[in-house]
Amino acid sequence: xxxxxxxxxxxxxxxxxxxxxxxxxxxxxxxxxxxxxxxxxxxxxxxxxxxxxxxxxxxxxxxxxxxxxxxxxxxxxxxxxxxxxxxxxxxxxxxxxxxxxxxxxxxxxxxxxxxxxxxxxxxxxxxxxxxxxxxxxxxxxxxxxxxxxxxxxxxxxxxxxxxxxxxxxxxxxxxxxxxxxxxxxxxxxxxxxxxxxxxxxxxxxxxxxxxxxxxxxxxxxxxxxxxxxxxxxxxxxxxxxxxxxxxxxxxxxxxxxxxxxxxxxxxxxxxxxxxxxxxxxxxxxxxxxxxxxxxxxxxxxxxxxxxxxxxxxxxxxxxxxxxxxxxxxxxxxxxxxxxxxxxxxxxxxxxxxxxxxxxxxxxxxxxxxxxxxxxxxxxxxxxxxxxxx
Amino acid sequence: xxxxxxxxxxxxxxxxxxxxxxxxxxxxxxxxxxxxxxxxxxxxxxxxxxxxxxxxxxxxxxxxxxxxxxxxxxxxxxxxxxxxxxxxxxxxxxxxxxxxxxxxxxxxxxxxxxxxxxxxxxxxxxxxxxxxxxxxxxxxxxxxxxxxxxxxxxxxxxxxxxxxxxxxxxxxxxxxxxxxxxxxxxxxxxxxxxxxxxxxxxxxxxxxxxxxxxxxxxxxxxxxxxxxxxxxxxxxxxxxxxxxxxxxxxxxxxxxxxxxxxxxxxxxxxxxxxxxxxxxxxxxxxxxxxxxxxxxxxxxxxxxxxxxxxxxxxxxxxxxxxxxxxxxxxxxxxxxxxxxxxxxxxxxxxxxxxxxxxxxxxxxxxxxxxxxxxxxxxxxxxxxxxxxx
Numbered sequence: 001x002x003x004x005x006x007x008x009x010x011x012x013x014x015x016x017x018x019x020x021x022x023x024x025x026x027x028x029x030x031x032x033x034x035x036x037x038x039x040x041x042x043x044x045x046x047x048x049x050x051x052x053x054x055x056x057x058x059x060x061x062x063x064x065x066x067x068x069x070x071x072x073x074x075x076x077x078x079x080x081x082x083x084x085x086x087x088x089x090x091x092x093x094x095x096x097x098x099x100x101x102x103x104x105x106x107x108x109x110x111x112x113x114x115x116x117x118x119x120x121x122x123x124x125x126x127x128x129x130x131x132x133x134x135x136x137x138x139x140x141x142x143x144x145x146x147x148x149x150x151x152x153x154x155x156x157x158x159x160x161x162x163x164x165x166x167x168x169x170x171x172x173x174x175x176x177x178x179x180x181x182x183x184x185x186x187x188x189x190x191x192x193x194x195x196x197x198x199x200x201x202x203x204x205x206x207x208x209x210x211x212x213x214x215x216x217x218x219x220x221x222x223x224x225x226x227x228x229x230x231x232x233x234x235x236x237x238x239x240x241x242x243x244x245x246x247x248x249x250x251x252x253x254x255x256x257x258x259x260x261x262x263x264x265x266x267x268x269x270x271x272x273x274x275x276x277x278x279x280x281x282x283x284x285x286x287x288x289x290x291x292x293x294x295x296x297x298x299x300x301x302x303x304x305x306x307x308x309x310x311x312x313x314x315x316x317x318x319x320x321x322x323x324x325x326x327x328x329x330x331x332x333x334x335x336x337x338x339x340x341x342x343x344x345x346x347x348x349x350x351x352x353x354x355x356x357x358x359x360x361x362x363x364x365x366x367x368x369x370x371x372x373x374x375x376x377x378x379x380x381x382x383x384x385x386x387x388x389x
Numbered sequence: 390x391x392x393x394x395x396x397x398x399x400x401x402x403x404x405x406x407x408x409x410x411x412x413x414x415x416x417x418x419x420x421x422x423x424x425x426x427x428x429x430x431x432x433x434x435x436x437x438x439x440x441x442x443x444x445x446x447x448x449x450x451x452x453x454x455x456x457x458x459x460x461x462x463x464x465x466x467x468x469x470x471x472x473x474x475x476x477x478x479x480x481x482x483x484x485x486x487x488x489x490x491x492x493x494x495x496x497x498x499x500x501x502x503x504x505x506x507x508x509x510x511x512x513x514x515x516x517x518x519x520x521x522x523x524x525x526x527x528x529x530x531x532x533x534x535x536x537x538x539x540x541x542x543x544x545x546x547x548x549x550x551x552x553x554x555x556x557x558x559x560x561x562x563x564x565x566x567x568x569x570x571x572x573x574x575x576x577x578x579x580x581x582x583x584x585x586x587x588x589x590x591x592x593x594x595x596x597x598x599x600x601x602x603x604x605x606x607x608x609x610x611x612x613x614x615x616x617x618x619x620x621x622x623x624x625x626x627x628x629x630x631x632x633x634x635x636x637x638x639x640x641x642x643x644x645x646x647x648x649x650x651x652x653x654x655x656x657x658x659x660x661x662x663x664x665x666x667x668x669x670x671x672x673x674x675x676x677x678x679x680x681x682x683x684x685x686x687x688x689x690x691x692x693x694x695x696x697x698x699x700x701x702x703x704x705x706x707x708x709x710x711x712x713x714x715x716x717x718x719x720x721x722x723x724x725x726x727x728x729x730x731x732x733x734x735x736x737x738x739x740x741x742x743x744x745x746x747x748x749x750x751x752x753x754x755x756x757x758x759x760x761x762x763x764x765x766x767x768x769x770x771x772x773x774x775x776x777x778x
Contacts (some may be wrong), residue, residue, distance in 0.1 A: 032654055032655070134657065138654060138655070138656075138657070140654070195644070196644075197635070197639045197643070197644070198638045198639045198641070198642035198643055198644065198661070198662070198663040199630075199633075199634070199635045199638040199639055199663075201642075201644070201661045201663050201664065202630050202638060202642075202661075202663040202664065202667055203630060205626070205660075205663075205664045205667060206623070206626055206627050206630060209599060209623045209626065210598060210599060210602055210623070213599055213602040213603055213619060213620055213623060214602055215604045230602060231602055234595070234598045234599070234602060237594070237595055237598065238595050238627075241588075241591050241592060241595060244588075245588070246586070246588045246724060249587045249588040249591060250586045250587045250588055252587070253587035253590075253591075254586070254587055255584070255585075255586070255587065255590070255694065264688075264691065264692060265421055265527060265529070265692050266421070266527070267527075268523065268527070268684070268688065271594075272587070272590045272591075272691065273587070274587040274588075274590050274591040274594075275590065275591065275594045278591055278594060295657070299653075299657065302653065302661060303653060303654050305644065332721070335635060339635075
């Protein structure tokens with residue numbers, strides 16, 4: 001879902017259109033030792049790679065996001081990429097200076113979005129000629145990172161000026177910094193954290209539950225027949241609500257009815273406006289998604305711990321990058337600043353440069369990390385000008 | 390669920406055991422004009438009704454609660470009623486002074502709890518000899534209140550010194566004060582509000598969704614065959630999580646595994662400790678619950694607006710009682726103090742006495758309104774000594 005006000009075409013007039021590309025990797029061995037053949041992910045970039053190849057900023061996407069962080073694929077696209085407010089010529093992440101690159105993750109959930117290229121349970125297993133279903137290996141943020149690493153290797157990129165992302169994008173940024181400490185100079189982590197804690201692990205379980213309840217899910221074997229759209233829609237309703245907050249939802253819907261002539265008190269079929277809207281937006285999103293991919297994403301998020309070692313401290317101790325933490329005060333997914341404050345202290349205790357801003361405010365809760373990221377623009381620009389490590 | 394530390398039997402030693410009674414009403418006409426025959430609800434009381442019958446405090450229960458607000462039914466009950474910390478001899482709601490009465494609501498969800506007596510979709514429709522299922526009329530907080538009113542009428546009680554309750558109990562307390570303004574002298578509303586707003590209406594939709602997804606639900610016709618236990622269990626998992634908060638959940642479970650020998654990274658069947666606990670607690674709760682009752686409770690909550698008129702202001706304008714608002718700062722269900730602050734202003738603007746306390750703090754979020762209600766004990770005692778209206 002995007003609640004970003006539709007940008008006018010004038011905003012991107014004169015800018016090059018974004019081209020979606022495909023990166024192929026003959027095989028990838030997962031963190032836990034499984035082999036995935038014929039990995040393909042989509043990617044895109046903004047700005048120009050310099051000769052020294054040292055002006056690269058990798059942007060990593062959120063749970064329900066894609067590589068499309070900025071710009072437009074076509075002049076008449078209704079919306080630009082999700083962080084367009086801070087990525088572009090003269091913007092906080094200035095594409096006149098930086099080469100910004102972004103890829104679809106493994107098991108990206110938007111399998112049916114024609115602009116998305118990913119590999120996951122809906123992909124054909126070359127060994128069987130059939131979709132993997134739940135036989136696809138469990139993957140982790142480290143696997144997302146390692147496939148991105150292979151993409152960067154293919155472009156001859158050996159240094160990352162920064163890795164930046166919101167929410168699940170932050171998890172990838174921390175994982176990058178812990179997995180390849182000599183390669184990552186800066187981390188920009190918005191509305192995210194360095195680990196998933198018990199409360200979020202529990203909530204992620206609830207996000208996934210409706211899919212498993214849908215009889216069409218059939219233990220993940222539904223390809224070529226009726227798909228678990230109902231369960232997937234309910235799952236996306238939960239994600240949508242948790243990414244939001246009271247002020248926008250109450251202001252937008254109040255106690256209005258979905259249909260003026262159908263009193264919710266008269267029938268279980270009659271709904272409030274907020275219920276109708278949730279159904280509508282989740283149905284639209286479900287049409288682009290694959291239910292098994294959603295389950296794999298949930299698992300990858302639950303498993304996340306920076307460095308994938310025994311403790312988060314062990315992972316953070318590997319990091320050499322300087323870190324910018326960006327909090328949204330009313331965030332229900334990563335409740336900040338409480339957790340980010342503790343994280344800041346842990347990073348600073350290791351002698352790392354850590355900057356922290358709570359500049360993001362708004363009516364959207366977690367989603368302010370997308371919709372109102374421009375409010376952190378100055379903090380981001382300043383951080384990018386400061387020394388690394 | 391209760392996270393209240395188990396009281397020792399010594400706490401209630403010498404106190405009379407609580408006796409659960411049944412109130413029958415030949416018929417009840419709902420707010421929306423439907424007739425329900427042969428209504429039965431359970432009730433209990435603590436303390437002694439005085440001769441003037443003017444020392445009555447009605448306690449109204451929360452969404453998943455029952456009439457059991459205080460004391461024990463049997464000497465070896467592991468836990469006393471949910472608000473035992475503030476109801477009893479010498480406690481904030483002093484049963485040496487007050488006659489405290491509490492009843493099960495209509496459509497109480499704990500149908501299979503042998504101590505609960507309620508009327509709802511699992512009840513037998515006298516006209517057909519079959520369970521109502523989804524043919525039971527939609528009911529509202531006003532209906533809960535009106536059945537309680539009939540119970541009080543049967544006891545000759547014409548004044549309520551106070552109506553007090555947590556969460557959905559607060560909704561009933563406000564409804565009482567708006568429906569019977571000359572009868573209700575004081576309202577004690579903890580972790581609740583005077584209306585359900587869009588965000589909570591949306592969340593309630595998500596609470597109900599898993600039940601409808603369960604094929605055993607079968608549009609509510611499942612009596613006498615396999616019940617939608619899986620869906621009900623998932624619904625109760627959502628309720629459980631939303632009633633809690635990070636500090637307790639994280640402190641209790643961290644990133645531990647449900648089974649030390651089963652790494653969650655190795656299989657979708659292997660879970661984190663918090664997931665195992667959620668499943669366990671929700672399974673235990675589901676065994677006492679009816680899925681249709683859960684759906685009717687969700688509907689009654691979504692429909693709630695004090696006075697059930699056009700606006701909340703219209704309902705609040707009817708109230709003559711003085712009001713004590715009790716907030717839990719980290720509440721995810723009724724996010725206080727933000728909403729309670731606005732409510733306080735609305736009530737004060739009508740010339741009502743309004744007291745407000747944010748004394749409840751703890752690690753449990755919404756549930757601190759149960760587990761840590763003792764922290765508001767002084768505020769409650771003071772409020773009960775102050776003049777009404």
